[in-house]
Amino acid sequence: CHSARPSLFSTASGFDDYRGFLNLCVVLLVISNARVFLENILKYGILVDPLQWLSAVLYNPYQWPNLLLVLGSSVFIFIAFHIERFLARNYITANTGVTLHTLNLLVVILTQPTKLLPTRPSRTTKLIKNSTLSQLGLYVVVFLKLWSYAQTNKWYREGYTKALSKRRIHRTSKEFLSRGLVDYYPYNLSYRNLLYFMAAPTLCYEANYPRTSGINKSYLMRRALEILFLFQLELALIQQWVVPVLQKAILPIHNYEGYTIMERLLKLSVPNHFIWLVFFYFFFHSVLNALAEVMKFADREFYRDWWNAETIVYFWQAWNIPVHKWCVRHCYKPLLSIGCPKFAAQVSVFLLSAFFHEYLVSIPLHMFKAWAFFGMTMQVRLVQCGFFRFLVIWVSKRFSSNYGNMIVWMSLILGQPVAILAYVYHYYVTSYTTIA
Amino acid sequence: CHSARPSLFSTASGFDDYRGFLNLCVVLLVISNARVFLENILKYGILVDPLQWLSAVLYNPYQWPNLLLVLGSSVFIFIAFHIERFLARNYITANTGVTLHTLNLLVVILTQPTKLLPTRPSRTTKLIKNSTLSQLGLYVVVFLKLWSYAQTNKWYREGYTKALSKRRIHRTSKEFLSRGLVDYYPYNLSYRNLLYFMAAPTLCYEANYPRTSGINKSYLMRRALEILFLFQLELALIQQWVVPVLQKAILPIHNYEGYTIMERLLKLSVPNHFIWLVFFYFFFHSVLNALAEVMKFADREFYRDWWNAETIVYFWQAWNIPVHKWCVRHCYKPLLSIGCPKFAAQVSVFLLSAFFHEYLVSIPLHMFKAWAFFGMTMQVRLVQCGFFRFLVIWVSKRFSSNYGNMIVWMSLILGQPVAILAYVYHYYVTSYTTIA
Incomplete structure (x- = not known):
């Protein structure tokens, strides 16, 4: 009945199978959040309004000019295309081409913040001054794509010129065309090719992309259903879960109530992270894969396994x-x-990234004065690059690699809500001051 | 730059390394509960009073008779010992021995509920009527140990008689003693042997236990520190986290507010489960191992890996x-x-188990009328044994074994708070009715 043996928790037993506790974590997480969900419904009732976004778009006349701006972006694509054509035909020199491209790109990116300049309030300026996030995002994408288009074609042109000078290209253009090799420079400079690039789910231009043989309709249908469902889910989560928390956070921040702010921050962090995860799947899996399927674009690597990241750097x-x-x-x-x-190259990439983050956040919120956050973003990146990186690497080596992964998650979950709370608070304060 | 490859979430990629998300669960769990902890402190302030238990014991004179009852339990041990001695010396027959043991055990277990009988209120009855959980627990342990002592000695005696009749025992008692085999029947019937069994961390009597060669002082010290720390932690968690939730749950139950009750239930389930886990470690690892170390008791199997249980039955x-x-x-x-x-044997074990659960809960709460819960406990066990068991086995086979484990955790986490809420509510209601 009895025999000498140690308890399982004693190191002497050599027992280390605790996988059940991981299941416990999952179950506890579901239960905790079911409770928060129930508490939220009991406190605020149903706040979800699935058609709010539609009425916001339809009944807000200030949104319509944005649609015109979206359509207007094709002008810049047209200009970039013809600069390349002129370069290919040697109508302009390489330096002139660079200058023209730079001017074109500057117009793309810098016309948006001018809306923030103080002007006499008139109906027209008011219309133009409103920028939505999606329209700005489109302009950023156009900027990045045209940059890539110009730079890649420059590389192609240099290679082509070198090959010509070495007389390695002896075939006539007719030969090229008969072989179907229309996608080599300078034959890639067609509207068709550029428009495909502008619509394809990539920011890096190539004359030739790997393509799929056809469109898998059931795959496309599943992605489309995901898009519809997840879009509504995101809206519902924001309306029901995030907005009440944010509204109740303004006063504590204003009164500098440290612990209450921290509580709000933690309360915000879970739904915010959940929304971010859903957004990630929505955009990087459903939307980009659906787009790629329609475009018969075969390179579907829109994300790697960042969820296993053991360092912040790998996550980024x-x-x-x-x-x-x-x-x-x-x-x-x-x-x-x-x-x-x-x-220096790393810092430059970080600066550029920080600039575009600030760009996408400040302009819709009309807070371009918020240089503090610009600086903060930079600083965070630099710290991540330097000190933080060493910390994570040290922790990963000292303990299991799981700890590094947990630190990455922690910084993700807690970093975003800090920024969101800061922005929302400043937005409320500036709006309130303007009105009063 | 581009090559044809599927996204990781697509089944075509064959990618299935999502261990990072398990870390996410752990991190989210820590963050969610840090928030609940902070919210609790902000709402109720510090409710922890580490010396409350001491003042409760010292300044409540009704507790002292319990100490006398604890000391008094040695009377039953003394009686059981001498019944065995009489049996060994053939002073009484086997049937008389069974009758005497049964009477002794009935007195052990049935004197406690008599305190619940309605009597004229006098100082003496009031003193005796108060039973604490720990004193009752001790009586249950004494009951189980003496049962085991009587039954095991019966088996020994039968084996001894059989061996005697076959003349296999030809050595004199002196030979036995010289060989140091004092622990074989009837030489195990000594005070020393019985008292060792009463103090050892086991409920099953054996003449001989596996023993350790000495006391590992640093091991004992670590267990002792754990006991001190975890005891205070348990008290703090109950005072700070559970009591406020319970107090706020009485009114919703009284008014039958379904969703609020459910919210309270879920709110209670997390701290309750945490307290249960700490209690498990406190009692089954720290206390029993410390006791075993002091007693040089080598069989430390006080628990198996129930946390990996894939069926409720394995958990029990x-x-x-x-x-x-x-x-x-x-x-x-x-x-x-x-x-x-x-x-039928399984059902009997369940009935006995349900009886002792009810015994330990009803008497301290003075609610022996609560037959409903007695029935419920039984029913739960039977369902677990029958239908529920098949469900879990089916789920385990159909999906991964992790799902069975999750169901076990779920039933653990949610089952206890239901019972606790029911008992606390009835306790409040009956106390209130009595006072009013």
Whole structure:
């Protein structure tokens, strides 16, 4: 009945199978959040209004000019295309081409903040001054794509010129066309090719992309259903869960009630993170895959396994592959190739990234004065790059790699709500001051 | 730059390394509960009073008779010992021995509920009527140990008589003693041997236990520190986290507010489960191992890996090994050996277990009328044994074994708070009615 043996928790037993406790964590998480959900419904009732976004778009006349601006972005695409055509036909020199492209890109990116300049209030300026996040996002995407288009075609042109001078290209253009090799420079410079690039789910231009043989309709249908469902889910979560928390956070911040602010922050962090996760799946899996399926675009690597990231750096390299690829190909590597030191190139990429983050947040909120956050973003990146990176690497090596992963999650979950609370508070304060 | 490849979430990628999300669950759990903790402190302030238990014991004169009752339990041990001595010396017959043991055990277990009988209120009855959980627990342990002592010695005696009749025992008692075999029947019937059994961390009597060679002082010290710390932690958690939730749950139950009750239930479930986990470690690891170390008792299997349990049945077999061993050795197997069918034996064990659960809960709360809960406990056990067991087995086979484990956790986390809320509500209602 009895025999000498140690308890399982004693190290002498050598027992280490605690996988059941991981299941406990999952179950506790579901139960805790079911409670928070129930408490929320009991406190605020049903706040979800699935058609709010529709009425917001339809009945707000200030939104319509944005649609015109979206359509207007095709002008810049047209200009970039013809600069390349002129360059290919040697109508203009390479330097003139760079200047023209730079001017074009500056117009794309800098016309938006001018809406923030103080002007006499008139109906027209008021119309133009409103920018929505999605319209701004589109302009940023157009900017990045046209940059890539110009730079890649420059590389192609240089290669083509070199090959010509070495007389390695002896075939006539007719031969090229008969072989169907229309996608080699300069035959890639067609409207069809550029429009495909503008619509394809990538920011890096190539004359030739890997393509799928056809459209898988059931796959496309599943992605489309995901898009519809997750979009409504996101709206519902924001309306029901985030807005009440934010509204109740303004006063404590104003009165500097430290613990209450912290409580609000933690309360915000869980739904915010959940919304971010859903958004990630919605955009990087459903939307981009649906788009790729329609475009028969075969490179579906829109994200890597950032959820297993053991360092912040790997997370930033893995969660948004289109932007990461663009940064490496069109900013980091060119800087290295002109002899820029590695660290300076990294800092430049971070600065550019911080600039676009600030750009996308400040303009819709009309808070371009918020240089503090611009600085903060930069600082955070630099710390992540330097001190924080070493901390995480040290922790990962000292303990299990799981701890590094947990630190990454922690910084993700807690970092965003800090920024959101700061922005929302300043937005409320400035709006209130303007009105009063 | 681009190559044809599927997204990781697509099944075509064959990617299935999502261990990072488990870390996310752990981090989210910590953050959610940090928030609840902070909210609790902000709402109620610090409710923890580490010396409350001391003042409760010292300044409540009704507690002292319980100490006398604890000391008085040695009378029953003395009686049981001498019944065995008389049996060994053939002063009384086996049947008389069984009758005397039964009477002794009935007195042990049935004197406690008599305190609940309606009597004229006098100082003496009031003193005796108060029973604390720990004193009752001690009586239950004494009951189980003496049962085991009587039954095991009966088996020993039968084996001894058989051996004597076959003349296999030809050595004199002096030979036995010289060889140091004092622990074989009838030489195990000594005060020293019985007192060791009464103090040892087991409910199953054996003449000989596996022993350790000495006391590991640093091990004992660590267990002692754990006991001190975890005891205070348990008190603090109950005072700060559970009591406010319970107090706010009475009114919704009284008014039958379904959703609010459910919210209270979920709010209670997390701290309750945490307290249960801490209690498990406190009692089954720290206390029992410390006791075993002091007693040089080598069998430390006080629990198995119930946290990996994939069925409720395995959980009940693994979380409390002393009681489980006792049930199997002194109830289930004897019933089988007298020809009782397997199912009836299982039901008997469940009935006995349900009886002692009810016993330990009802008497301290003075609610012995609560037969409903007695029935409920039984029913739950039977369902677990029958339908629920098949459900869990089916789920485990259909999905991964993790789902069975999650169902076990779920039933653990949610089952206890239901019972606690029911008891607390009825306790409040009956107390209130009595006072009014």
